[in-house]
Amino acid sequence: MSGAATPMTTAREAGLVACTRCTRVWPMGTKRCGRCGKTLVSRDTHSLSRVWAWWAAGLLCYFPANLYPMLRTQVLFQVSEDTIVGGAIELAKQGAPFVAIIILIASVAIPIGKFAAIAWLATSVRRGSRTPPQSRHRLYEIVEYIGRWSMIDVFVVAILTALVQLNLAASIKPGPAALAFALSVIFTMLSAQAFDPRLIWDRAADDSASDERA
Amino acid sequence: MHSTDIARVDPAHLIACPQCDAIYRARMPEQGERAVCARCHTVLIAPRKRAGMIIIMLSATSLILVLGAVWFPFLKISRQGFVNEATLLDAALSFTGGPLLLLSIAVTALIVLVPMARAILTIYVLGPLVFDRPAPPGALRLFALAEALRPWSMAEIFALGCAVALVKVADLAHLSFGPAFWMFAALVFLTVIHDRWMCRWSVWESLEHGYGARRAKAPA
Numbered sequence: 466m467s468g469a470a471t472p473m474t475t476a477r478e479a480g481l482v483a484c485t486r487c488t489r490v491w492p493m494g495t496k497r498c499g500r501c502g503k504t505l506v507s508r509d510t511h512s513l514s515r516v517w518a519w520w521a522a523g524l525l526c527y528f529p530a531n532l533y534p535m536l537r538t539q540v541l542f543q544v545s546e547d548t549i550v551g552g553a554i555e556l557a558k559q560g561a562p563f564v565a566i567i568i569l570i571a572s573v574a575i576p577i578g579k580f581a582a583i584a585w586l587a588t589s590v591r592r593g594s595r596t597p598p599q600s601r602h603r604l605y606e607i608v609e610y611i612g613r614w615s616m617i618d619v620f621v622v623a624i625l626t627a628l629v630q631l632n633l634a635a636s637i638k639p640g641p642a643a644l645a646f647a648l649s650v651i652f653t654m655l656s657a658q659a660f661d662p663r664l665i666w667d668r669a670a671d672d673s674a675s676d677e678r679a
Numbered sequence: 680m681h682s683t684d685i686a687r688v689d690p691a692h693l694i695a696c697p698q699c700d701a702i703y704r705a706r707m708p709e710q711g712e713r714a715v716c717a718r719c720h721t722v723l724i725a726p727r728k729r730a731g732m733i734i735i736m737l738s739a740t741s742l743i744l745v746l747g748a749v750w751f752p753f754l755k756i757s758r759q760g761f762v763n764e765a766t767l768l769d770a771a772l773s774f775t776g777g778p779l780l781l782l783s784i785a786v787t788a789l790i791v792l793v794p795m796a797r798a799i800l801t802i803y804v805l806g807p808l809v810f811d812r813p814a815p816p817g818a819l820r821l822f823a824l825a826e827a828l829r830p831w832s833m834a835e836i837f838a839l840g841c842a843v844a845l846v847k848v849a850d851l852a853h854l855s856f857g858p859a860f861w862m863f864a865a866l867v868f869l870t871v872i873h874d875r876w877m878c879r880w881s882v883w884e885s886l887e888h889g890y891g892a893r894r895a896k897a898p899a
Contacts, residue, residue, distance in 0.1 A: 473718050475700040476693075483695030483702065486823060487883040488723065490693040490702060500887050501823045540851065556847065564846045602698065602719050609830075616789070616833055620840030623786050624765070625848065626773035628754050631761035635851050639774055644782050651785075654830065666699040666718065 475666070482507045485663075512661040516587050519656030524580055526649035531573075534640035535622055541633060546640060549573065549618065572618045572646070575611055579653050582608045583660070590664040598665050605665065609657050615650045619643055694880065696721055705880075724880045731809040735802055737873045742798040744862045744869070745834070749791060753859035754841065758852035767791065767859060789833040794866075797832050800825040805882065814886050822882060835867040 476483040481490050482505045484498040491498065495505055534546035547555060549572045557565035582604055589601060622643045629637040694705035696716040707726060708714045714724035727733075752764035771787040774780060804822045807815050841863065845854050 473701045476695045476702045477700060479702060481690055481693070481695070481702065483697070483700055485697040486826065488694050488697055488880055489883070489887075490690040490695050492690060500883060501819050503823070538851075559850055561846050561849070564843055567843065598699075599719070606698075613830055613833060614836055617836050617840045617843065619782070619786065620770075620790070620833075620837045621844045621847065623770045623773050623782075624754065624840055624844040627765040627769040628756050628763060628844070628854075629848060629851065630763050631756065631758050631852065634759045634761045637848075639779055639782075641779075643774070644778055647782055647785060658830070662698045662719075663700040666701075 475663075477507045477667075485661075508663060508667065509661040512659055512664065513587055513591065515659035516583065516656050519652050519659055520580065520583055520587075523649045523652035523656055526645045526652060527576060527580070530642045530646035530649050533642040533645065535618070535642040535646070536625065537638040537640055538629075538635070539637070540635045548642065549646070568618065568621075571615055575615050576649065576653065579608055579612060579615075579657070583653070583656055586660065586665070601665050602662060605657075605660065605662050612650070612654045612657055615653075616647070619647045619650070694723055696723060725878045726881050727876055727878065730876045730878060730881070731805050734873060734876050735805055735809060737869050737876070738798040738801040738805075741866060741869050741873070742795060742802075744866050745791060745795050745798070748859040748862040748866070751859040751862070752857035753863065754844070755855045755857055756848070756852050764857060767863075789831060790837045793828050793832045794834045797825050797828050800828075804886070808882075808885050818886050819883075822886060826879070832870075834863065835870050838863045838867045 476490055477493075480493045482493050482495055483490050484501060484503050484505055486503040487498060487501040489498055489500045491505060493507065497503070498505055531549055533548065535549050535552060536547045538545050538547065549568070553565040553568045553572075556562075556568065586601060586605055586608075589596065594601065622639050625637045626639050629635055688704060692705055693702050694714075695702045696719060698721045699716060699719040701716055701718045703714075703716075703723070705724070706714070708724055710726075710728065713722055715722055749767045752766050753770075755762070755764045757763075767790065768787075771791060772783050774782040774786070800821050803815060804818045804825065807813065807818075838860075841860055848854060
């Protein structure tokens with residue numbers, strides 16, 4: 466263990482345990498943070514099983530969210546039902562391609578990207594990865610930051626439902642996909658929150674240490 | 680810093696990066712500077728002058744705006760003589776009947792209750808600190824709660840949703856913004872500024888020391 470290879474000391478290496486909520490440091494073995502009351506664990510070993518549980522629940526909700534209609538629009542006597550992708554295509558046809566792209570990014574690209582990213586991060590922590598921890602940690606931050614924004618489609622449905630109630634002229638009702646989609650977003654947010662990012666750095670430190678020995 | 684060096688330091692003077700577990704000796708950075716984790720670049724300490732006062736004023740303004748936005752209409756729609764106005768509460772409670780009711784509860788929480796709760800908690804916890812008074816009862820727990828609620832406060836996402844909804848029904852009917860829409864738009868900026876000014880480490884530190892001093896004085 467010479468200076469250059471391990472420039473950083475972690476709380477665990479120093480025989481300490483850190484509170485991830487208020488950043489206070491305690492001697493290893495302390496059960497509960499004396500400052501903010503959070504239960505202390507040096508590394509959350511159950512983290513990955515919770516990540517996968519929420520991940521699976523989120524994915525399970527994502528299918529009905531795309532298969533069932535999100536909106537039911539009635540204009541005069543015509544009733545049309547739109548799924549997420551169908552609604553975006555409709556918007557693009559009506560000459561609003563930018564909004565269509567926003568919706569496709571928020572409701573299709575981001576959720577699918579998030580499922581892939583969380584799955585990859587969780588596997589890389591267990592199996593090791595050649596991708597530097599800096600990049601993986603950056604990816605984790607992006608996933609955590611961007612996850613909430615998928616909720617926008619649910620809010621649009623809520624706004625439209627409240628607003629477009631013009632008797633026969635036009636009315637909009639929510640479809641079952643709205644609930645499924647909201648649940649999917651909430652579950653993936655919980656999945657990302659359950660992930661302990663310290664695991665990314667541990668594994669990387671172990672890998673580089675064994676490279677040095679070899 | 681070497682692990683043997685840092686092990687000798689009193690843990691109360693250390694700060695651990697919540698993202699990657701690297702530890703440092705905690706030191707207040709110079710005015711206008713921020714302490715950033717050298718390994719993962721997470722911002723650890725970012726104090727600003729009079730931040731407490733500014734955060735309290737921002738929270739109070741947010742609270743007023745949310746309350747106002749609940750009662751005033753935020754969008755108005757008209758088509759072929761039919762007119763309808765929707766308030767925030769209408770939008771939040773628009774999912775009725777069966778399982779969609781759950782969605783109504785969730786939406787109300789995300790855009791009204793959670794932002795309000797965060798503003799109230801912030802004022803309650805930081806208010807006494809700004810005026811050099813001891814931390815109020817339960818301050819540490821309540822600040823922890825405010826922090827836990829942070830990702831679930833989605834007022835700014837709702838504001839963008841308004842814009843999308845506007846384009847979506849543009850060909851269906853004529854839409855116009857009500858006063859609540861502008862309140863929400865202002866709220867988006869307030870949320871961003873609020874996060875810029877909030878230095879969590881400074882809050883935890885002052886809560887801990889205020890709290891500790893008070894407890895020491897109280898009879899055992």
